[in-house]
Amino acid sequence: MPSVITITTDFGNNDAYVSCVKGVILTINPEAKVVDICHSIESQNIYQAAFILNTAYPYFPKDTIHVVIVDPGFGSQRNVVVLRTPAAFFMAPDNGVLSYILDEVCPESVIAPDSSSQSLGQKQVQGNSRAIVLTNPDYWRHPVSATFHGRDIFAPVAAHLSLGVPLDKFGETVNYLSSFQISRPYHDSKDNLIGCVLHVDKFGNLITNIKNCDFSGESVKVRIGSHLIHGLSRFYAEREGLAAIMGSSGYLEVSLTNGNASILLDVKAGEEVKLVAD
Amino acid sequence: MPSVITITTDFGNNDAYVSCVKGVILTINPEAKVVDICHSIESQNIYQAAFILNTAYPYFPKDTIHVVIVDPGFGSQRNVVVLRTPAAFFMAPDNGVLSYILDEVCPESVIAPDSSSQSLGQKQVQGNSRAIVLTNPDYWRHPVSATFHGRDIFAPVAAHLSLGVPLDKFGETVNYLSSFQISRPYHDSKDNLIGCVLHVDKFGNLITNIKNCDFSGESVKVRIGSHLIHGLSRFYAEREGLAAIMGSSGYLEVSLTNGNASILLDVKAGEEVKLVAD
Amino acid sequence: MPSVITITTDFGNNDAYVSCVKGVILTINPEAKVVDICHSIESQNIYQAAFILNTAYPYFPKDTIHVVIVDPGFGSQRNVVVLRTPAAFFMAPDNGVLSYILDEVCPESVIAPDSSSQSLGQKQVQGNSRAIVLTNPDYWRHPVSATFHGRDIFAPVAAHLSLGVPLDKFGETVNYLSSFQISRPYHDSKDNLIGCVLHVDKFGNLITNIKNCDFSGESVKVRIGSHLIHGLSRFYAEREGLAAIMGSSGYLEVSLTNGNASILLDVKAGEEVKLVAD
Numbered sequence: 082m083p084s085v086i087t088i089t090t091d092f093g094n095n096d097a098y099v100s101c102v103k104g105v106i107l108t109i110n111p112e113a114k115v116v117d118i119c120h121s122i123e124s125q126n127i128y129q130a131a132f133i134l135n136t137a138y139p140y141f142p143k144d145t146i147h148v149v150i151v152d153p154g155f156g157s158q159r160n161v162v163v164l165r166t167p168a169a170f171f172m173a174p175d176n177g178v179l180s181y182i183l184d185e186v187c188p189e190s191v192i193a194p195d196s197s198s199q200s201l202g203q204k205q206v207q208g209n210s211r212a213i214v215l216t217n218p219d220y221w222r223h224p225v226s227a228t229f230h231g232r233d234i235f236a237p238v239a240a241h242l243s244l245g246v247p248l249d250k251f252g253e254t255v256n257y258l259s260s261f262q263i264s265r266p267y268h269d270s271k272d273n274l275i276g277c278v279l280h281v282d283k284f285g286n287l288i289t290n291i292k293n294c295d296f297s298g299e300s301v302k303v304r305i306g307s308h309l310i311h312g313l314s315r316f317y318a319e320r321e322g323l324a325a326i327m328g329s330s331g332y333l334e335v336s337l338t339n340g341n342a343s344i345l346l347d348v349k350a351g352e353e354v355k356l357v358a359d
Numbered sequence: 360m361p362s363v364i365t366i367t368t369d370f371g372n373n374d375a376y377v378s379c380v381k382g383v384i385l386t387i388n389p390e391a392k393v394v395d396i397c398h399s400i401e402s403q404n405i406y407q408a409a410f411i412l413n414t415a416y417p418y419f420p421k422d423t424i425h426v427v428i429v430d431p432g433f434g435s436q437r438n439v440v441v442l443r444t445p446a447a448f449f450m451a452p453d454n455g456v457l458s459y460i461l462d463e464v465c466p467e468s469v470i471a472p473d474s475s476s477q478s479l480g481q482k483q484v485q486g487n488s489r490a491i492v493l494t495n496p497d498y499w500r501h502p503v504s505a506t507f508h509g510r511d512i513f514a515p516v517a518a519h520l521s522l523g524v525p526l527d528k529f530g531e532t533v534n535y536l537s538s539f540q541i542s543r544p545y546h547d548s549k550d551n552l553i554g555c556v557l558h559v560d561k562f563g564n565l566i567t568n569i570k571n572c573d574f575s576g577e578s579v580k581v582r583i584g585s586h587l588i589h590g591l592s593r594f595y596a597e598r599e600g601l602a603a604i605m606g607s608s609g610y611l612e613v614s615l616t617n618g619n620a621s622i623l624l625d626v627k628a629g630e631e632v633k634l635v636a637d
Numbered sequence: 638m639p640s641v642i643t644i645t646t647d648f649g650n651n652d653a654y655v656s657c658v659k660g661v662i663l664t665i666n667p668e669a670k671v672v673d674i675c676h677s678i679e680s681q682n683i684y685q686a687a688f689i690l691n692t693a694y695p696y697f698p699k700d701t702i703h704v705v706i707v708d709p710g711f712g713s714q715r716n717v718v719v720l721r722t723p724a725a726f727f728m729a730p731d732n733g734v735l736s737y738i739l740d741e742v743c744p745e746s747v748i749a750p751d752s753s754s755q756s757l758g759q760k761q762v763q764g765n766s767r768a769i770v771l772t773n774p775d776y777w778r779h780p781v782s783a784t785f786h787g788r789d790i791f792a793p794v795a796a797h798l799s800l801g802v803p804l805d806k807f808g809e810t811v812n813y814l815s816s817f818q819i820s821r822p823y824h825d826s827k828d829n830l831i832g833c834v835l836h837v838d839k840f841g842n843l844i845t846n847i848k849n850c851d852f853s854g855e856s857v858k859v860r861i862g863s864h865l866i867h868g869l870s871r872f873y874a875e876r877e878g879l880a881a882i883m884g885s886s887g888y889l890e891v892s893l894t895n896g897n898a899s900i901l902l903d904v905k906a907g908e909e910v911k912l913v914a915d
Contacts, residue, residue, distance in 0.1 A: 087656065094399055095397065101414070104416075108420045111392070119652065133652070140664070140788060142663055153596065229607030283649030316784050318710045329782040369839075379693055382697035382701075385672070385697065402839070505882070506882060
């Protein structure tokens with residue numbers, strides 16, 4: 082029976098919102114272990130939330146319930162869903178925040194365009210995974226506020242799920258979930274590999290979308306802005322100055338030993354990173 | 360037996376103070392579940408702490424022990440008290456930080472002026488609630504430092520309370536607690552309802568002191584600064600631009616869809632909000 | 638059997654790094670109680686981490702496992718060690734971050750110069766304490782990333798240690814650990830006591846390296862910058878303006894009642910503080 086519940090939100094740490102979610106969970110399941118993943122997601126930034134979730138969830142116990150409460154459309158008619166994968170449960174608004182998870186568990190499912198959204202498409206849930214949409218108000222906290230579904234829907238459903246209530250009780254199966262196109266590196270006409278910075282971490286490390294399987298060899302040349310980095314380092318302190326490293330989540334990172342690469346290079350998420358062809 | 364202990368402080372997240380409180384609690388009751396409500400209260404701001412506590416405590420299990428460590432007068436002769444209500448235990452300095460709780464559990468008790476304070480009065484504890492002042496050093500951590508009562512008095516008493524030690528053991532009953540006057544909306548001579556912003560949350564939502572029971576109908580006009588908002592929205596994303604919403608804690612809020620109303624309007628806590636009479 | 642694990646890092650609160658460490662711990666020991674000490678240590682600042690750890694650990698249960706993940710040399714060849722003292726376990730890189738702990742448990746051990754470091758020396762582990770270096774990969778998470786030993790080495794070893802695995806299983810005894818010289822006050826030629834600010838806390842209190850045993854009497858005069866403070870106060874609110882107080886961790890502090898001494902005086906860690914001789 083699952084008992085760990087993680088929470089990822091854009092609530093920040095200056096209000097009581099996160100604690101309300103925890104209080105509702107503990108009221109229903111006093112034995113639940115609630116773990117914060119991150120509450121500093123930029124307001125309504127589903128891309129950042131999706132990335133952060135994806136770097137954290139693999140390290141939690143099997144069947145952990147990962148709750149993501151980041152949504153530009155809260156209170157509107159978009160669904161709240163639970164995606165059940167072989168590894169875990171993911172509860173989130175159906176707004177694309179589970180795109181990386183879907184990409185992993187349903188790699189062959191293509192994203193169909195959705196006429197109602199420019200940035201999101203629909204992806205079929207396949208294989209050993211399934212999804213339900215939360216429609217059964219028996220498991221919600223009442224009265225349900227219009228603006229704080231995290232407290233009134235997500236939290237009580239997560240708590241009941243952690244108590245072993247079967248997934249079917251919470252709503253109906255849904256075959257498609259919203260997904261954005263995950264940014265992947267590509268080769269340009271000169272055979273350079275063109276990627277981008279996905280995330281800048283606290284140390285100023287620039288985490289790119291380039292993975293080990295996207296290139297071969299360690300004699301790469303990495304261009305970012307006007308800088309060219311020769312070869313991969315194995316760890317941050319291996320050399321002075323800028324270094325390119327395969328980071329702990331499997332992505333190529335640009336870092337500055339004992340410094341902040343983001344500040345030095347004046348680079349933010351979205352910046353192009355190029356692996357220069359020989 | 361209560362086992363959840365929440366902590367609300369102005370300690371911030373950059374020092375070890377919060378963890379010291381938790382360490383002392385876990386040393387006495389290894390089974391206690393300690394939950395952070397908020398540690399970002401402005402230094403010594405009892406009004407903000409009182410508001411934050413009030414928006415969080417209703418969502419916790421019955422008999423949770425809510426510990427509030429925010430005090431301009433730490434180390435001075437003001438008392439540390441425990442207010443026991445039908446819902447929960449509240450441990451705090453007797454400095455007004457429990458004003459909202461007292462207002463709820465003792466609604467008929469008027470605040471008597473206190474000659475020693477301009478901002479605080481004395482409110483009688485009535486009904487099913489009672490209060491004690493912590494005077495029994497047997498349950499404190501020794502030596503008691505002059506400046507960190509949170510660690511040396513609050514934490515050990517909360518831990519012993521969570522173990523089921525009867526309230527009477529910790530000190531003597533006290534019939535009056537300090538309270539500030541809670542800011543309430545009022546009608547001006549033109550029958551406008553005049554309220555104010557109590558709190559600005561992380562999203563820039565302006566949470567006012569106007570509640571549902573203070574007005575009727577949804578065809579209200581809300582004036583804040585030079586802006587006039589027509590009608591209530593049901594949720595944040597219902598319309599573009601500025602919206603007035605009944606928020607999740609029961610207060611009227613002014614918000615900006617996918618934006619920050621506080622920044623747009625340059626409004627902080629204390630600003631007047633007016634419901635314009637027809 | 639120990640079951641509380643504390644974590645002190647420079648990971649900040651905006652990434653998923655801290656949660657990855659917790660997830661790995663809970664995967665191995667679902668019953669572990671993980672408590673955050675602080676994640677706002679300045680990147681790679683071992684002096685600040687050492688100070689924060691030292692002010693927190695005494696308040697935790699006996700045999701708590703304190704994990705410190707702050708390291709300028711991550712991924713390099715420096716060791717990860719566990720120092721076992723009569724009070725607790727301390728797991729950290731062997732980079733000086735345990736200097737205060739070593740100073741306390743091995744007070745007679747002098748720091749031998751280390752030709753490979755200007756700032757660190759080698760200190761013999763003596764008395765009832767012992768240290769091991771983590772060399773047994775059986776207890777690590779695989780594959781071990783080059784850059785996130787906190788997740789792949791510290792977390793799993795701490796979890797297994799909390800399950801009661803004997804210390805010897807994790808590696809070999811090591812007799813010397815790295816330590817920096819702890820800054821201590823000294824008397825100048827005019828018999829003034831010269832100390833310095835070790836830490837500025839959230840309230841702007843200036844915590845110095847001067848302890849009670851370093852001077853006698855309460856009629857001291859404290860000079861900091863161009864200010865002279867006469868006498869010690871017992872607590873923050875005892876007097877208006879600047880005050881000198883023996884703080885809750887046993888160090889002399891300079892504080893400003895209901896204000897921020899650090900801002901008023903424009904003083905940061907490292908600033909000289911002088912107890913003026915009569």
